[in-house]
Amino acid sequence: MQLSNGRRAVYITISILIAFFLWFYVNNDEEVELNLYEVGVEFPNGDATLANKGLVLTNSDDAKVDVVLSMPRSLVYSFDTDHVHLIADLSSVGLSGVQSVPYSIIYPVGVNPSQITVKSPTVRNVSVRIGELYRKTDVEVRCKLVGTVADGYAAGRVQLLPDTLEVWGQQSDVVRVSYALVTLNIENARSTIVEQLEFELYDENDALIESSSIRASSSTVQVTMPVISATAIPLSVQFIEEPGVRLDSFDYTLTPATVTLSGDSTQIAELGEIRLDEIPLADLEEGEHTFIYDIPIPEGLNNLSGVTEATLIISNRDVATEDMTVTNFDYENFGAEDRVVEVVTSSLQVTLRGTEETLSGITPSMVTAVADLSGVTNASGAYTVPANIRVEGDPDVGATRNYQLTVRILPPEELEGESAEPGEETTP
Numbered sequence: 001m002q003l004s005n006g007r008r009a010v011y012i013t014i015s016i017l018i019a020f021f022l023w024f025y026v027n028n029d030e031e032v033e034l035n036l037y038e039v040g041v042e043f044p045n046g047d048a049t050l051a052n053k054g055l056v057l058t059n060s061d062d063a064k065v066d067v068v069l070s071m072p073r074s075l076v077y078s079f080d081t082d083h084v085h086l087i088a089d090l091s092s093v094g095l096s097g098v099q100s101v102p103y104s105i106i107y108p109v110g111v112n113p114s115q116i117t118v119k120s121p122t123v124r125n126v127s128v129r130i131g132e133l134y135r136k137t138d139v140e141v142r143c144k145l146v147g148t149v150a151d152g153y154a155a156g157r158v159q160l161l162p163d164t165l166e167v168w169g170q171q172s173d174v175v176r177v178s179y180a181l182v183t184l185n186i187e188n189a190r191s192t193i194v195e196q197l198e199f200e201l202y203d204e205n206d207a208l209i210e211s212s213s214i215r216a217s218s219s220t221v222q223v224t225m226p227v228i229s230a231t232a233i234p235l236s237v238q239f240i241e242e243p244g245v246r247l248d249s250f251d252y253t254l255t256p257a258t259v260t261l262s263g264d265s266t267q268i269a270e271l272g273e274i275r276l277d278e279i280p281l282a283d284l285e286e287g288e289h290t291f292i293y294d295i296p297i298p299e300g301l302n303n304l305s306g307v308t309e310a311t312l313i314i315s316n317r318d319v320a321t322e323d324m325t326v327t328n329f330d331y332e333n334f335g336a337e338d339r340v341v342e343v344v345t346s347s348l349q350v351t352l353r354g355t356e357e358t359l360s361g362i363t364p365s366m367v368t369a370v371a372d373l374s375g376v377t378n379a380s381g382a383y384t385v386p387a388n389i390r391v392e393g394d395p396d397v398g399a400t401r402n403y404q405l406t407v408r409i410l411p412p413e414e415l416e417g418e419s420a421e422p423g424e425e426t427t428p
Helices: 005-027 046-051 265-271 412-417
Strands: 031-042 055-057 064-072 085-088 097-106 117-120 125-132 134-146 153-155 159-161 164-169 179-185 193-198 200-202 220-225 227-229 231-240 250-255 258-262 274-280 288-294 309-316 319-326 328-332 340-343 348-355 367-372 381-391 403-410
Touching: 046 055, 085 125, 134 220, 179 193, 179 220, 231 250, 231 265, 274 288, 274 309, 319 367, 328 340, 348 367, 348 381, 348 403, 367 403
Parallel strands: 031 085, 134 179, 231 274, 328 367
Antiparallel strands: 031 064, 055 125, 064 117, 085 097, 097 125, 134 164, 153 227, 159 220, 179 200, 193 220, 231 258, 250 309, 288 309, 319 348, 340 403, 367 381, 381 403
């Protein structure tokens, strides 16, 4: 009977599978070799063991062995080479120099060692270099911050535990150590950070020391950095203006312009700003003036800026003065109908203050000295009274000081009967 092509292919495939399984069954117990290259030798408690003797292992990273194992083929498929360990015991080492120490081979869990034969090496020893131990105590631990905390927050003082280390190893390596450095990422942090970080060793020139033979009293450092809510509070100075003396005629800078505070949010919100001083602008003479202030921090709040003083520099840019002789006089605040007032003063020298542009447009004829009679309303005689200086059109100018005028208050008939010579002046 002739087979179809499809059935023939099925029979061929089945035959191949049967042959493979027969071959695998027959060869399953056949010994095969497994090569492991550069397997690192481990030294459990080796540092402590040698340190107690004043010694140190200087080349642990170089202790590697090529291993050839023989085992049944059936075992190879489940044998995990990553779990093969070479363990050496340094307890017998008592001298410095190159020493040969034995090691044991530890196989993966579940593997029967009796099924495995070590083909190579035939002698299970490894050469190690032992040096005299050199110690250095109180090595400073430093912290490098990377990034910035989130807006509205401030970083507190970093705490390190431990903040110093003891290191040991070969003298030529250890003497180079200046400090240990940990790096903490604080990017966009909104709460206190606590991390256990590994450190790197640096020399006095800030160059990284890449020696694996140096040991330390701790492998990590606990880094704690508080992150707290913070608010920038403006610093301010109140400038007191007068006619002719306005703030926009001055240049000034206040440094710093703000301080960062932490504490009760309600107290900070009510604070608003910190006022340092009140300065009458009229008291500032020409030129530049410098004021230094202590920054008062309200009780219960913390100054995170670390700045305790503020400096104000202010200079007069546009305020000028001009002297004028006033011959125009008047009086005010007098309502008595049975007496009359005469201004005795015939001329008055006054000094006006304002911007140069404003002063340039004022002439003496535009200025009037007005006697204030509010203090002598019920009096008669000659008096010296305060005078207000007024300028036609009310431009933004002012007098530099207080002025006075002499006036006489008499009944109409007495004033008309007197000679041009003024009488004796009296004081109310």
